[in-house]
Amino acid sequence: MKIICQKSDLQKSVNISLRAVPVRSTMPILECILIDARSNTIRMISNDTDMGIETILHGDVVDKGVIAINAKMFAEVVRKLPDSEVTIETDYNMNVVFLCDKSRVMIPGEAGDDFTYLPNVERDECVEISQFTLRQIISQTIFSIASNENNKLMTGELFEITGDMLRVVALDGHRISMRRVSLKEEYPDRKVIVPGKTLGEISKILNGEIEDMVKIYMTRNHILFELQDTTVVSRLIEGEYFAVDQMISRDYETKVRIRKQALFSCIDRATLFVKEGDKKPIILDFNGDNLNLSIDSPLGAMNEDIDIEKEGRNLMIGFNPRFMMDALKVIEDEVVTLYLTNSKSPCFIRDEDNSYTYLVLPVNFMR
Amino acid sequence: MKIICQKSDLQKSVNISLRAVPVRSTMPILECILIDARSNTIRMISNDTDMGIETILHGDVVDKGVIAINAKMFAEVVRKLPDSEVTIETDYNMNVVFLCDKSRVMIPGEAGDDFTYLPNVERDECVEISQFTLRQIISQTIFSIASNENNKLMTGELFEITGDMLRVVALDGHRISMRRVSLKEEYPDRKVIVPGKTLGEISKILNGEIEDMVKIYMTRNHILFELQDTTVVSRLIEGEYFAVDQMISRDYETKVRIRKQALFSCIDRATLFVKEGDKKPIILDFNGDNLNLSIDSPLGAMNEDIDIEKEGRNLMIGFNPRFMMDALKVIEDEVVTLYLTNSKSPCFIRDEDNSYTYLVLPVNFMR
Numbered sequence: 001m002k003i004i005c006q007k008s009d010l011q012k013s014v015n016i017s018l019r020a021v022p023v024r025s026t027m028p029i030l031e032c033i034l035i036d037a038r039s040n041t042i043r044m045i046s047n048d049t050d051m052g053i054e055t056i057l058h059g060d061v062v063d064k065g066v067i068a069i070n071a072k073m074f075a076e077v078v079r080k081l082p083d084s085e086v087t088i089e090t091d092y093n094m095n096v097v098f099l100c101d102k103s104r105v106m107i108p109g110e111a112g113d114d115f116t117y118l119p120n121v122e123r124d125e126c127v128e129i130s131q132f133t134l135r136q137i138i139s140q141t142i143f144s145i146a147s148n149e150n151n152k153l154m155t156g157e158l159f160e161i162t163g164d165m166l167r168v169v170a171l172d173g174h175r176i177s178m179r180r181v182s183l184k185e186e187y188p189d190r191k192v193i194v195p196g197k198t199l200g201e202i203s204k205i206l207n208g209e210i211e212d213m214v215k216i217y218m219t220r221n222h223i224l225f226e227l228q229d230t231t232v233v234s235r236l237i238e239g240e241y242f243a244v245d246q247m248i249s250r251d252y253e254t255k256v257r258i259r260k261q262a263l264f265s266c267i268d269r270a271t272l273f274v275k276e277g278d279k280k281p282i283i284l285d286f287n288g289d290n291l292n293l294s295i296d297s298p299l300g301a302m303n304e305d306i307d308i309e310k311e312g313r314n315l316m317i318g319f320n321p322r323f324m325m326d327a328l329k330v331i332e333d334e335v336v337t338l339y340l341t342n343s344k345s346p347c348f349i350r351d352e353d354n355s356y357t358y359l360v361l362p363v364n365f366m367r
Numbered sequence: 368m369k370i371i372c373q374k375s376d377l378q379k380s381v382n383i384s385l386r387a388v389p390v391r392s393t394m395p396i397l398e399c400i401l402i403d404a405r406s407n408t409i410r411m412i413s414n415d416t417d418m419g420i421e422t423i424l425h426g427d428v429v430d431k432g433v434i435a436i437n438a439k440m441f442a443e444v445v446r447k448l449p450d451s452e453v454t455i456e457t458d459y460n461m462n463v464v465f466l467c468d469k470s471r472v473m474i475p476g477e478a479g480d481d482f483t484y485l486p487n488v489e490r491d492e493c494v495e496i497s498q499f500t501l502r503q504i505i506s507q508t509i510f511s512i513a514s515n516e517n518n519k520l521m522t523g524e525l526f527e528i529t530g531d532m533l534r535v536v537a538l539d540g541h542r543i544s545m546r547r548v549s550l551k552e553e554y555p556d557r558k559v560i561v562p563g564k565t566l567g568e569i570s571k572i573l574n575g576e577i578e579d580m581v582k583i584y585m586t587r588n589h590i591l592f593e594l595q596d597t598t599v600v601s602r603l604i605e606g607e608y609f610a611v612d613q614m615i616s617r618d619y620e621t622k623v624r625i626r627k628q629a630l631f632s633c634i635d636r637a638t639l640f641v642k643e644g645d646k647k648p649i650i651l652d653f654n655g656d657n658l659n660l661s662i663d664s665p666l667g668a669m670n671e672d673i674d675i676e677k678e679g680r681n682l683m684i685g686f687n688p689r690f691m692m693d694a695l696k697v698i699e700d701e702v703v704t705l706y707l708t709n710s711k712s713p714c715f716i717r718d719e720d721n722s723y724t725y726l727v728l729p730v731n732f733m734r
Contacts, residue, residue, distance in 0.1 A: 073639070073666070080636045103636060107667035269447045269470060272440070299440070300474035 001065025002089045003037050005057055007081050007100065010088075013044045013057040014071075014078050016230055019201040021071040022048040029114045032068035035088070036112070037061045045117060046071065051198050052118040053205075055230040063089075068112040069096055077105055118233045121224045126215040127161060127187050131206040131227070134214055137168045137179040138199045140330040140356070144323075145196040146172040156237040157199055158244070159216075159223075160191040169244050170196075175323050176247060176359040177330075192218050193241055198234035205230060248357060252339035252348070254312035256286055260336045264328045266293050266304050267321045273297040274321060281318030281363035286310055286340070295321075317343045318365035327358035368432025369456045370404050372424055374448050374467065377455075380411045380424040381438075381445050383597055386568040388438040389415040396481045399435035402455070403479070404428045412484060413438065418565050419485040420572075422597040430456075435479040436463055444472055485600045488591045493582040494528060494554050498573040498594070501581055504535045504546040505566045507697040507723070511690075512563040513539040523604040524566060525611070526583075526590075527558040536611050537563075542690050543614060543726040544697075559585050560608055565601035572597060615724060619706040619715070621679040623653055627703045631695045633660050633671050634688045640664040641688060648685030648730035653677060653707070662688075684710045685732035694725035 017033045025031055025048070034045040035057075042057040067090045077098060078086075087099040096109040138157075146154035151173075158169040164186045169178045202225055206214065215226040218236075225232040270282040273295045285292040291306045317340060327349055328336065339348040343362060350357040384400045392398055392415070401412040402424075409424040434457045444465060445453075454466040463476040505524075513521035518540075525536040531553045536545045569592055573581065582593040585603075592599040637649040640662045652659040658673045684707060694716055695703065706715040710729060717724040 076639050077636075077667075080632070080639060082632065102673070103633070103669070103671040105636060105639070105667065105669045265447070265449065266470070269444075269472060272443050272447060272472070300444075300472065302470070302472045304470040306469070 001037050002063035003059050003061050004087050005059025007083050007086050009058045010078050013055050014075050016055045017044045017046040020046040020048050020051050020053040033071045034068045034112045034115045036066050038064050047116045051234040053232050066112040068110040073107050121222045123217050126217045128213050130210050131212045131214050132208050132210040135203050135206040135208050138203045140179050141168050141170040141177040143326045144170045144172050144175050144177040153239050156193040156195050158241045161187050162189050174361050178357040193237040254315050254340040256338040257309040262306050267324050270295045271321045273299045281365050282321045283318050285316045287314045318363045323360045368404050369430035370426050371454050372426025374450050374453050376425045377445050380422050381442050383422045384411045384413040387413040387415050387418050387420040400438045401435045401479045401482045403433050405431050414483050418601040420599050433479040435477040440474050488589045490584050493584045495580050497577050498579045498581050499575050499577040502570050502573040502575050505570045507546050508535050508537040508544040510693045511537045511539050511542050511544040520606050523560040523562050525608045528554050529556050541728050545724040560604040621682050621707040623705045624676040629673050634691050637662045638688045640666045648732050649688045650685050652683045654681045685730045690727045
């Protein structure tokens with residue numbers, strides 16, 4: 001195999017490919033990136049068996065061929081090459097030689113025979129969405145998936161299409177994060193559960209431009225994201241997702257409008273007094289047009305007032321400060337609205353047109 | 368005690384004080400920062416017994432007093448306070464209350480009775496140097512002190528004053544780094560060995576402005592750095608420093624001029640093939656107006672040519688790439704000059720007027 005490309009293109013393709021390389025695998029070949037130049041297009045493929053990436057490297061194929069290169073070493077070599085034209089060539093001993101300016105670097109390669117290519121996913125009907133929006137809604141929800149695997153369903157996010165609406169939901173038993181965005185056209189209804197890991201990696205590949213689109217194909221077992229030069233395929237999580245709509249009530253006794261940054265900073269200060277792994281809640285006392293926020297622990301104490309606009313009954317309620325902060329951090333509105341019922345019922349943070357809903361369960365506290 | 372100051376000033380003083388707080392100490396009081404407001408000046412003091420810092424906090428003393436506050440907690444609280452005026456007040460239970468806007472934060476304090484104040488260092492004759500220059504020469508030498516304590520002298524840097532010249536030297540048995548700067552006036556000759564840790568910390572306090580000066584006082588056992596609002600005192604390392612001048616020869620057989628960045632990048636690529644802890648050298652073959660740089664290891668191989676201007680004999684020599692890179696990284700010249708004798712003798716990198724000299728010992732290699 002012999003190919004010629006620019007170092008900057010090579011760097012870009014390798015960085016994308018790295019996203020699907022497992023850190024350690026029982027199949028060492030998967031720790032490699034495959035360069036497939038058997039046609040006149042150079043493809044780089046990586047695959048951790050849950051998720052696979054195929055990306056096109058812009059360049060010329062001089063001699064057709066295939067080679068697998070240890071991904072870590074490959075990335076290191078590419079990073080340190082001069083910023084110039086690179087020739088990548090293999091010899092009969094499966095060595096890979098990089099020629100760039102006056103530099104000649106050689107690393108061992110491997111035959112790509114055992115390499116697992118991407119599964120063949122039928123590209124039937126696709127949903128189109130801007131890369132920017134997809135990246136946004138992932139980052140605005142993914143923090144509330146569960147990190148441990150006890151409940152597999154909680155490690156993924158629900159992607160649900162109803163007409164021209166995409167809803168993304170993540171929940172971990174303590175909170176729910178939900179975002180809705182409207183799509184350019186109507187699609188047949190469908191819902192799938194996408195692994196959180198896939199979404200984390202795809203976020204890093206999306207370039208975040210509003211104009212650049214991504215096509216999403218969903219089958220029974222797979223989801224496929226199609227970008228300009230890159231295709232990402234992931235397994236889906238099997239099973240029936242939680243009945244989210246039943247968990248989300250629109251009733252409330254107390255409605256509170258509050259400046260988001262003031263609330264966030266105040267809760268952030270309260271975290272000073274919560275030790276790692278401690279379940280100590282912060283206590284929010286909504287009273288008239290004042291919110292008093294307090295925490296008291298062996299580490300110290302805090303007490304702070306914030307102006308609010310309140311409708312409905314006064315209320316005292318405790319929360320895990322981390323969960324409140326996670327939600328507030330990803331809300332872009334300057335003023336947020338909290339909907340509360342009583343000290344045992346969840347708090348909802350949502351906007352008028354339901355583009356977001358964050359539910360946080362309260363924590364019991366002793367007065 | 369009751370004092371009033373701006374959060375930004377408080378933050379600045381705490382950040383400076385943190386530099387002399389030990390991570391863990393057998394004397395828990397030393398994990399505190401002391402606020403001493405017994406006069407109308409507010410002083411913050413921290414001391415890890417090897418090094419101590421006293422810095423002035425701009426603010427008003429309402430009630431005189433002293434309090435010690437756990438440094439980590441103190442820093443966290445200050446970081447999270449609103450950017451506004453802060454009142455710090457103590458009660459009879461040694462609690463410290465921070466009032467800032469509508470926030471009231473309380474953390475436990477400690478009586479400062481056991482706190483170790485800075486040693487009294489006689490401020491006899493001082494050497495004055497710009498903060499920028501001091502920070503420069505530290506960063507340009509400190510990487511070559513020894514990290515382990517087997518030879519205490521190697522963990523410090525020689526500060527040597529001869530007339531109007533300050534020389535700073537660091538060495539670890541494999542290399543020597545030496546910088547010389549001229550001072551504004553002549554001073555009596557003296558030399559001291561300053562602990563590397565002190566120099567690392569002082570670097571982070573120096574603001575790096577050329578106009579801002581630092582006064583340095585040296586006694587038998589201590590060195591004192593006096594900045595605008597901050598005083599740093601450190602113990603010196605006892606003993607007689609190595610006879611550096613005897614190690615540095617001005618004879619050579621081969622003199623090579625080479626573009627620094629080309630040499631640096633090339634050696635950097637070579638490090639791809641050196642495993643952590645491996646002593647594999649890179650081999651430099653100076654031949655005519657070409658330098659061939661090569662390395663061959665089980666990880667892979669590299670081979671590269673660089674144009675040079677050479678006077679004297681051809682030569683092949685091996686080096687630990689890390690040591691060469693460390694020196695090249697802190698040299699600002701675009702073209703560097705290497706002085707070599709044979710494959711067993713050190714390589715010198717130095718400029719015409721001896722403002723810097725870097726010595727790197729060669730590593731044996733098998734042809």
